[in-house]
Amino acid sequence: MSRSHSSEALDAAERLCQERGERLTPIRKRVLELVLGWDGPVKAYDLLDALNPESGTAKPPTVYRALDFLMGLGLVHKVEALNAFVGCTHSHDEGGAELYICNNCGSVRERHGAAVSHNAPEGFKIERSVIEHFGHCGNCNP
Amino acid sequence: MSRSHSSEALDAAERLCQERGERLTPIRKRVLELVLGWDGPVKAYDLLDALNPESGTAKPPTVYRALDFLMGLGLVHKVEALNAFVGCTHSHDEGGAELYICNNCGSVRERHGAAVSHNAPEGFKIERSVIEHFGHCGNCNP
DNA sequence: TCCGATACGTTATTTAGTAACACTGGCGAC
DNA sequence: GTCGCCAGTGTTACTAAATAACGTATCGGA
Known part of the structure; x- marks a missing residue:
């Protein structure tokens, strides 16, 4: 960085x-x-x-x-x-970030807004979401 | 339960x-x-x-x-x-669960499969996802 | 029978996080 | 000005979360 x-x-x-x-x-x-x-x-x-x-x-x-x-x-x-x-170097528009963390190099990518699933249980009102994806980033991926 | x-x-x-x-x-x-x-x-x-x-x-x-x-x-x-x-009382088909946790009554609902976002960074290969939604469930929601 | 693997017991330590209270320095009310 | 408040920080002490390392037991197969 x-x-x-x-x-x-x-x-x-x-x-x-x-x-x-x-x-x-x-x-x-x-x-x-x-x-x-x-x-x-x-x-x-x-x-x-x-x-x-x-x-x-x-x-x-x-x-x-x-x-x-x-x-x-x-x-x-x-x-x-x-x-x-x-x-967080991105927009600070709240709403929770979605994180992509590389298990190999430790790099973290961040996405905003996005991808809230539509299969919440009936009547459930989401206030805060924790979304963290672990895997391998493009660089560490063969 | x-x-x-x-x-x-x-x-x-x-x-x-x-x-x-x-x-x-x-x-x-x-x-x-x-x-x-x-x-x-x-x-x-x-x-x-x-x-x-x-x-x-x-x-x-x-x-x-x-x-x-x-x-x-x-x-x-x-x-x-x-x-x-x-x-976990559901199917044990791996693939990670998506959790809905009520901040009020503490109840936890679980969804499977589902909702993997399509906005992963280029080349990122997801191996494990942590998806936890906090809020209020149908019962605790006015 | 002995061996190796798996599970469990035990001690100790490291890592995470917070409660509670004391102190300070700025700033507005009077 | 000075009094009193309050946000920020210092400090002590503690609780909570997790794991390392090593010893012991048990069981099934060579």
Whole structure:
């Protein structure tokens, strides 16, 4: 993931926060940078380890609070099946992302909107969907 | 969930094991009973607590091994977003289940086959999909 | 009878996540 | 200005989730 790509996303994050009257504090920004710059999904405790050489005192709540905030803005998604997090560089139009995760190289592709199945049980009202596909991406696929 | 429903599923499990040359040992059977009889998704450590008044010595690996076994047979599914498990009373034709979980009453409905999106990235080969919908079921929905 | 495989027991540790409370600094009301 | 609120962060401590590693038992076949 290129640095410019990451910084574009950071700019977008700044704008989004302004729109919503939220504050992209240094910690939140740093966590977002780390997640965006990470190669594949990143674990919360790996973020913690990455944070600590810098700030020295980060503890679990620090990183989880930042991640919660970023997820609230749709800037970061949690990969539930991995207990890990990925940065979202796409449109932040809510509605939940559909993730394609390569088991080999760890790359994550994201799709939006899309493919909500039409076979929900009678009367079921969907509020949040977790859709994660694991397999092999085009590069890792013979 | 009715007891007869549960025991049907147990019978099906026995048959399935015979077909595959696997052994539905007492522990595995008991865990399956518990999962099937539970009201909604069940946590591994709740199973452990349920197991212990009976056998007295169950520890985490015991229940996780049983769950792994049962998942391998498609008799139990993991709800990744909850770190919990649900029994599967349907056809065990693999291919991954699509879960509808009510946030209010905790009921879980399951759909099979279905709804694989057609917007996978170019060349991506899906091997396993996690699809979990959260919301309100027909009963809990005004 | 011995061997190997499978399941289970046991100890310990790692990884994930949260509760609860204290502190600080900015900002508006008065 | 200063008082009081509040969002954000620091800190301690804990609960929950999962697995590693190794020992033991049991059973069926060579």
